[in-house]
Amino acid sequence: MEFKKCMRCGCFFMSDNDVCCNCQSKDRMDISKLNSILDENISYNSIEDLSIASGININNLNRFISNKQISDIDINL
Numbered sequence: 001m002e003f004k005k006c007m008r009c010g011c012f013f014m015s016d017n018d019v020c021c022n023c024q025s026k027d028r029m030d031i032s033k034l035n036s037i038l039d040e041n042i043s044y045n046s047i048e049d050l051s052i053a054s055g056i057n058i059n060n061l062n063r064f065i066s067n068k069q070i071s072d073i074d075i076n077l
């Protein structure tokens, strides 16, 4: 386990995750919201569009994408 800074709230914590335990439930909510949006098979032109559609901030979106926490994402960058 490492001493890490939470990617969402910036607090320090001990874990193998990117976010602290308070933020893990927020991550799960964002991911399920995101997956339901992505299920609609709308293609987005950018991460910004997806961020606006989902209400999830771009830093978190990029993190979910790079961690492969969301299903296939159809963004035409």
Ligand SMILES: [Zn+2]
Residues within 6 Å of the ligand: 006, 007, 008, 009, 010, 011, 019, 020, 021, 022, 023
């Ligand atoms: Zn946190």
